[in-house]
Amino acid sequence: MSEGIVFAVITISDTCHEDATKDRSGPRLVQLISENFENPRILKEILPDEKELIKQKLLQLSSPEVSTACILTTGGTGFAARDVTPEATKEVLDKECPQLAMAIGMHSLQKTKFAALSRSVCGIAGKTLIINFPGSEKAVVECFDYIKDLLPHALHLINNDLALVRKTHEKLQGSSVAQSPTPHVCPHKTGKGDGVDRNSPYPMLPVNEALNLILQTVKTQETLPNLLKNFKSPVDIPPFRASIKDGYAMKSSGFSGSKKVIGYISAGDSIISDDFEEDECYKINTGAPVPLKADCVVQVEDTKLLKTKKNGQEDLVEILVEPKKDLDIRPLGCDLSKNSPLFPSVDLSPVVVKSLMASVGHAVPLHKPLVAVISTGSELLDPQDYPIEGKIYDSNTTMLRQLLQYFGFECFVTKVLSDDFEEVSETLSSIYDEVDFVICSGGVSMGDKDFIKPVLQKLGFQLLVGRVNMKPGKPMTFAAKGDKYFFGLPGNPVSAFVCFHLFALPAVRWCSGWTQEKCMLPVVQVILENQSVPLDPRPEYMRATITSRNGQLYASITGNQMSSRLQSIVGADVLVHLPARTETKTEAKAGDILPASVLRYDFITKYE
């Protein structure tokens, strides 16, 4: 039962509008809602069969100000001349839900063939679900009973309430399916999900939704970011007044003109505290400690050597500029003062963390998640093996290991497994003793040897992502069990490549404590160079080479983009995001400006 949902029940009937006591279906619906939902708010209306009035009422109830979650109408759906409920409803809908209307219709048809005479529609207006029920009390009871379990999930989806949607998915996809007395099929799934099903039971999530689920699930490390945030520098930098130039340290109260050189100070020497005269100076190097009694340095270019001692050392120099107080001296702690925060913001780049810590004489152990790379496939040959008929060389293991390394993470364990349920199951049940993440490739699609998802289910993992609306990478899988995480990248090498960058890398970075914005690859705007690129029904991520021309980035697609053709990563500087095909837009054209994820640091191949 879901709590506090705002419902509206509208009886649509000329008769009931004239005499409300004749309305039996409306009150019955109110009763059914109250019995099946916790503390619902139910708005009640009776309207005549007038299209405009019905439409206005639906618009008002579905407006953001009223924000009714669900409007159930009863009546006016038949063949009579004044039955106009479906027509009025259609005019306010943003999206029709014909499957829901069909399901209700099919259910009713099992009770009576007269259900064929109902023209009910269902759909979504703004964030309101509108469902037409027929007028009879009996039909209302049957239809409501049929949809009542679907309603909460449908409403969560409409409101993009990810946590609640996820809860339902877990219920449906986890062991509770078997235990549930009335298991039902999720409306946006296409099958029952057992081994013999020909349709994937996993909802095809949009890329962003899949990524959000992943980042909501993976626990971020707080210890290191907090430690860095609170870390106070134990030293001053510089720890003494340091010379900025190679030159002469002196007193500014003196004068320009000739001065006697009374000593040499190099970087690393100790600090001279003795007093000296205004017509004296020390020769000093950049970074060396300025004598306590000196207050300025004059660079060597502004001096002239007048006299040298017999031993070759300088004796007398002429100072050609007026010495000014503080000239060319870095005061104590001017770069970083003792007890001030070492990290002005959290930046977990190892280069940053390690070098700043080193600069104050400290070190921190950077905790990085332990990652295993697994490739599955009975066809896989080690790249060092002789070719064997029917087998192919395994490129994913090397690619995923190299990618981890490129982004500063280590692959702790590597395994290559055959498409064998027991082997995969045994490996996965023991490997998490050693690692936090498994990045696996292969075996996630629809084949009878694609065992990854069943193994995860057997091992008690929550399958949070089972399919993603993207090309390549549709069967991308993400599962979690406590703080152990599994990525099932599709076996096609390019699908694995793209999914690593878009999902696995952000998750591993997030787990290491990176700020969320930094976890994803940077996105830049690029100008398409190819004349015409046909759009796919799925949003597509195409590899492309970048040329910089007059400060603008031009993307040229790297040939055939088939997900098995690993060659398409050659020269791939970015992944260009191409939108899904629509009726009106079927291709991308030269000059189109598109977002693109940057794949590598050296992402500009040519400057023109």
Ligand SMILES: Nc1nc2c(c(=O)[nH]1)N[C@H]1C(S)=C(S)[C@@H](COP(=O)(O)OP(=O)(O)OC[C@H]3O[C@@H](n4cnc5c(N)ncnc54)[C@H](O)[C@@H]3O)O[C@H]1N2
């Ligand atoms: N009936 C359906 N079939 C497929 C669907 C579908 O929706 N319905 N999805 C297709 C898509 S999209 C992809 S992507 C692949 C994903 O396949 P799997 O993750 O199950 O991977 P496999 O079947 O094991 O392998 C696919 C392909 O990739 C080659 N491969 C696998 N591992 C490696 C490796 N380590 N190195 C090099 N190449 C590898 C493998 O030999 C296959 O050719 O499924 C489609 N099928």
Ligand code: MOO
């Ligand atoms: O989407 Mo698959 O990932 O075509 O190769």
Ligand SMILES: [Mg+2]
């Ligand atoms: Mg397969």
